[in-house]
Amino acid sequence: MIDKRFASIEKALAGIQDGSVILVGGFGNAGSPIPLLEALIDQGATDLTIVSNNAGEGDFGLAALMKAGRISKIICSYPRSSGSVIFEELYGQGKIDLEVVPQGTLSERMRAAGAGIGGFYTPTSAGTLLAKGKETREIEGKLHVLELPLKGDVALIKADLADRWGNLTYNKSARNFGPTMAMAADLTIAQVRQIVDLGEISPELVVTPSIFVDRVVKEGGQT
């Protein structure tokens, strides 16, 4: 029997290693798996590379993990948000590395990893600083930049509904990077609002099919 349900967030995070690349869903706070991120502090993994659109706000979620000194590098499109004070402080002190990737390229690099594509040429960033050192090629008269896949050891995402097979739906604009990150990591852990019986999510409405998901845990634990 397949049962990807975990009874607690702590159990769902078991086995995450030091030095992991972790894909973290969310755009600002929408879709950010805040309880998973905070529980990762207790789990103890460190020297993490985080891939996320933003670099956290306030002192919760991603920012709390950062403040606890667990993140050595962040790959994101836009680290500055109102209230991304912890990131700015650590960056200013040289305690965290930053790789800036255009938002669409960030998502597509993860899609490539999940889809088994060895890279792709995009016109985004051609002729800019972010293309520096990258292979370029003119395609149909337009300069393109070679971008390589971006794979995670782990993905931490927030979804709305799940079933025990790991099928997922999302809520409104909290979907953002979730479906792509789910397919791009070796171990995908989804924090969800509710776990329902198999068949309760219409197969027409499944957004992330079960094959991309390894563990589901209800916010606050218990199924």
Place this chain on the structure above:
Amino acid sequence: MSSKLTRSQIAWRIAQDIDDGSFVNLGIGMPELVANYLPDGREIIIHSENGLLGMGPVPEDGQEDGDLINAGKKPVTLLDGGSYFSHTDSFAMVRGGHLDICVLGAFQISQTGDLANWATLNNTNPPGVGGAMDLAVGARQVFVMTEHCTKSGEPKILEQCTYPLTGANSVSRIYTDLAVIDVTGSGLEVCEWIGDMTFDDLQAMTAAPLSPASDAKQLTVPEL
């Protein structure tokens, strides 16, 4: 009499150029104002790169939903007919040439339509680009909304940008508080400028050569 435009008036002027049925992305900040002036009777679908088509106005007090935000991370609503999708799909719309128009802000624009709007030469702040580079290359038309000069009076329209580029040869049309300027294969062509100044005055505030369009007219907007 027609003097320098307010930001709302620039937004109004841009909105007049957005046709019925267009799919449009409005950049974070000043370009968001354009949504307030879309002409009645036109159905215009607004895309937000965090995964919305058919974005609606700001919700009423108390109706905000943290899971329903725009690219600027502010609460919004969704119109009937709207849809939600992932970032990967959203940027397929952006890069794939599916958006008719994108309106972006600018630090600098060059005479060949290069756009610089993500980083200055000040390296004390961490850089962040967001979706600007994707939008600059992907939308069929890139409109820039900007003040003609910086706060200290330096021209923002230049022969070449000195700040790091967001996109090369990206901009189709520039809307400022003084003029509407097309970026053409033969340089910058002024379609409209305000009545308070002569063409030579406008040229003096622009650090790249301008030419008046054959059908150039006065830039007139309503009081807003």
